[in-house]
Amino acid sequence: MKINVLISPLNAEEMYFAGKNTVVIDVLRATTVISAALDNGAKEIIPVGTIEFAMKISGDAFGGHRLLGGERNTKKIDGFNLGNSPLEYVKDVVDGKSIILYTTNGSKAIVRAKFSENLITCSFYNLNAVADYIVKMNKDFEILCAGDNGRFSLEDTVCAGKLISEILKLKEEIELTDSARASIALNKSFGKSITKMFSESEHGRKLIDNGFKEDISFCAKLSKSDIIPSYKDGVIKKFVNEQPA
Numbered sequence: 001m002k003i004n005v006l007i008s009p010l011n012a013e014e015m016y017f018a019g020k021n022t023v024v025i026d027v028l029r030a031t032t033v034i035s036a037a038l039d040n041g042a043k044e045i046i047p048v049g050t051i052e053f054a055m056k057i058s059g060d061a062f063g064g065h066r067l068l069g070g071e072r073n074t075k076k077i078d079g080f081n082l083g084n085s086p087l088e089y090v091k092d093v094v095d096g097k098s099i100i101l102y103t104t105n106g107s108k109a110i111v112r113a114k115f116s117e118n119l120i121t122c123s124f125y126n127l128n129a130v131a132d133y134i135v136k137m138n139k140d141f142e143i144l145c146a147g148d149n150g151r152f153s154l155e156d157t158v159c160a161g162k163l164i165s166e167i168l169k170l171k172e173e174i175e176l177t178d179s180a181r182a183s184i185a186l187n188k189s190f191g192k193s194i195t196k197m198f199s200e201s202e203h204g205r206k207l208i209d210n211g212f213k214e215d216i217s218f219c220a221k222l223s224k225s226d227i228i229p230s231y232k233d234g235v236i237k238k239f240v241n242e243q244p245a
């Protein structure tokens with residue numbers, strides 16, 4: 001079993017992922033939102049790469065069963081039902097709903113990796129469950145950090161490092177690429193206080209400046225959910241008993 005970390009989606013073309021097993025991480029905040037929404041009963045998440053496509057597939061024909069969620073420059077998009085704060089994705093709002101999700105980096109990273117054989121998402125919120133899943137799969141994995149507009153982002157790489165560290169507690173014989181080893185080292189340096197690491201990161205500071213301080217606390221929660229969000233045929237559903245529900 002081998003684990004590689006891609007520190008930005010720009011490190012790989014769409015076809016790179018064909019036949020691979022991929023974990024996408026965008027802890028601030030897209031993959032935390034996905035975990036929270038599924039935890040609170042959302043039927044599915046439909047990640048999209050453009051706002052135009054989100055609008056196109058939202059339609060009125062679905063009788064309120066579909067919600068549009070996401071952000072541009074951290075803020076809710078005009079005409080969307082929800083922004084990109086995990087605190088908005090509560091049971092009363094999302095239970096039984098399909099959520100079309102557009103975000104600056106996270107939903108695009110998922111779409112980029114869509115040709116993967118297995119594609120799941122990870123955040124601190126569901127980290128241990130993802131570690132268990134990867135160990136049980138016992139296959140090579142790519143961890144794709146959503147980054148920030150093609151640039152490195154500390155929080156996604158620290159999350160990748162924490163995920164690999166958890167996997168190594170369960171299974172020792174794993175081949176690690178240089179970027180996987182560097183992610184572990186970053187987690188050792190910055191992962192002791194996730195809230196502090198977030199608050200000092202570029203995107204974390206931007207979220208705080210834009211009024212989303214409480215999101216930082218939510219996104220720092222570690223392993224509160226057992227859900228494995230699993231992408232298949234354009235939608236992300238809860239992975240249950242070897243099959244997406």
Ligand code: MLT
Nearest residue numbers: 028029030103104105106
């Ligand atoms: C993204 O996809 O870039 C993030 O989720 C942005 C955000 O924090 O809302």
